[in-house]
Amino acid sequence: MLLLGVGLRSLGLVGVAVVFFLVGLFLGGFVLAAHGGAGVGLSPGVRASFVNGTPVTPSALERVLRTPRVGIVTPMAMEMAPLLAAMKLAAIVNYSGYTFYVGSIGGTPVVLVRSGEKEYAAVEATTLMDALFNVRAAILSGTAGSRNPYVVPGDVVIGAFVVDKSSIHYHRASLVNSTMAYSETPYSGVEVVNVTPLRGDLVSGFGEAMPSYSNASSYGYGYGVDLSYVYVEYLAASAQLVEIAERAASALSPIPLANVTGLNVSGELVPRVIVGVIGSANQWTEPLSWMAQQNALYETDAGENEGMGFAYVNSRLGIPWVIVRGISDSPWFPSVYIGPTAAEEAANVTIYIVEHLDLNSVSDAPAAFSALSNVSNAAIHGYIVAARAYYLGLRVIGVSYVSQQGQMVNETGPAFEYEYYSEYSYSAAMKDLLVANKVIG
Numbered sequence: 001m002l003l004l005g006v007g008l009r010s011l012g013l014v015g016v017a018v019v020f021f022l023v024g025l026f027l028g029g030f031v032l033a034a035h036g037g038a039g040v041g042l043s044p045g046v047r048a049s050f051v052n053g054t055p056v057t058p059s060a061l062e063r064v065l066r067t068p069r070v071g072i073v074t075p076m077a078m079e080m081a082p083l084l085a086a087m088k089l090a091a092i093v094n095y096s097g098y099t100f101y102v103g104s105i106g107g108t109p110v111v112l113v114r115s116g117e118k119e120y121a122a123v124e125a126t127t128l129m130d131a132l133f134n135v136r137a138a139i140l141s142g143t144a145g146s147r148n149p150y151v152v153p154g155d156v157v158i159g160a161f162v163v164d165k166s167s168i169h170y171h172r173a174s175l176v177n178s179t180m181a182y183s184e185t186p187y188s189g190v191e192v193v194n195v196t197p198l199r200g201d202l203v204s205g206f207g208e209a210m211p212s213y214s215n216a217s218s219y220g221y222g223y224g225v226d227l228s229y230v231y232v233e234y235l236a237a238s239a240q241l242v243e244i245a246e247r248a249a250s251a252l253s254p255i256p257l258a259n260v261t262g263l264n265v266s267g268e269l270v271p272r273v274i275v276g277v278i279g280s281a282n283q284w285t286e287p288l289s290w291m292a293q294q295n296a297l298y299e300t301d302a303g304e305n306e307g308m309g310f311a312y313v314n315s316r317l318g319i320p321w322v323i324v325r326g327i328s329d330s331p332w333f334p335s336v337y338i339g340p341t342a343a344e345e346a347a348n349v350t351i352y353i354v355e356h357l358d359l360n361s362v363s364d365a366p367a368a369f370s371a372l373s374n375v376s377n378a379a380i381h382g383y384i385v386a387a388r389a390y391y392l393g394l395r396v397i398g399v400s401y402v403s404q405q406g407q408m409v410n411e412t413g414p415a416f417e418y419e420y421y422s423e424y425s426y427s428a429a430m431k432d433l434l435v436a437n438k439v440i441g
Contacts, residue, residue, distance in 0.1 A: 170184055183391065206227055
């Protein structure tokens with residue numbers, strides 16, 4: 001557990017969604033277990049049929065629900081398609097409007113569901129999947145946009161960590177005296193309630209102690225903190241799943257360089273598997289100036305809309321997880337979007353993980369900072385979440401962060417700005433591509 005000294009937080013939006021949804025499940029008769037496997041008698045709304053359309057008997061459904069599996073969530077239809085095509089389908093289970101495809105990949109039992117886009121959809125689908133099935137490991141597979149000049153369309157980013165990039169507190173205080181000056185700190189994070197702090201997370205503070213019946217009338221600002229109410233700035237994936245995914249580069253196919261860059265160039269790009277940080281927020285950023293501004297506070301490599309919700313649910317239920325994102329677009333190559341190709345590459349890595357995972361020995365030990373690829377923004381700059389970032393307008397003029405050795409580091413001045421902005425230009429894009437990626441032909 002790491003601690004970021006940036007003050008206490010309010011309940012995050014993803015946390016609110018999960019709290020209300022879990023309450024709804026309990027009221028509906030579900031019993032949530034750390035590794036899924038709700039019984040048929042506890043789930044009267046479940047409908048299931050075999051591939052040929054024959055209804056599944058209660059005893060057969062019981063076996064389907066209790067069989068240990070890898071749970072796979074895909075937000076979009078095009079992200080689900082290559083995984084569904086790779087499955088040996090056995091049955092289809094319907095519950096609460098979601099269709100769960102049950103079968104195997106490479107002999108390993110799996111369940112596949114399309115959540116829909118955005119955090120709340122991912123929260124709902126993941127919670128249902130984990131509660132209904134005996135999920136031993138969970139994978140979020142899909143596409144994302146690059147947030148790093150060294151990460152290009154066709155690459156696959158493995159989320160060793162995920163942050164909520166929308167969690168920002170904007171301050172008036174800054175390094176210079178100007179009405180355009182301000183600073184940012186992480187704001188709400190995600191509140192993890194009434195559990196031991198998650199291993200591998202970044203803890204930013206603790207919630208207030210609950211009022212009791214005897215002190216409620218005079219509670220006011222409260223009576224200290226409750227260490228069981230924990231605010232976290234990032235969540236860490238399973239180190240085991242990250243390590244397996246990192247070995248999946250052989251599952252990726254070369255892509256025409258023209259498709260990657262949108263330029264009239266020859267040759268092919270050999271995609272890479274990059275272990276990095278996922279930035280989760282309901283936003284799509286294109287201008288490089290905004291990309292630089294956002295990355296100062298949260299050093300991310302891929303941006304998407306579902307990762308924090310998916311990771312939060314699995315972390316709360318004790319299920320090892322990992323995020324696999326094929327890169328479909330990059331602001332450094334603004335004319336490019338290769339969604340189906342990126343979805344296929346993510347699916348190939350996901351299939352590799354499933355085929356190389358022993359469900360009898362899945363570990364929830366968290367990924368470490370040292371697992372990040374050397375081209376990851378966090379590895380380059382030395383932090384995942386800054387304590388504070390300083391701006392003049394949209395321009396980053398300084399950053400404060402806690403180093404991996406536990407020391408507060410303050411960077412500012414012309415040399416810092418020059419180095420920081422060296423990668424945030426279109427002219428640098430092809431140079432970075434040729435340096436970071438293997439181009440053939």
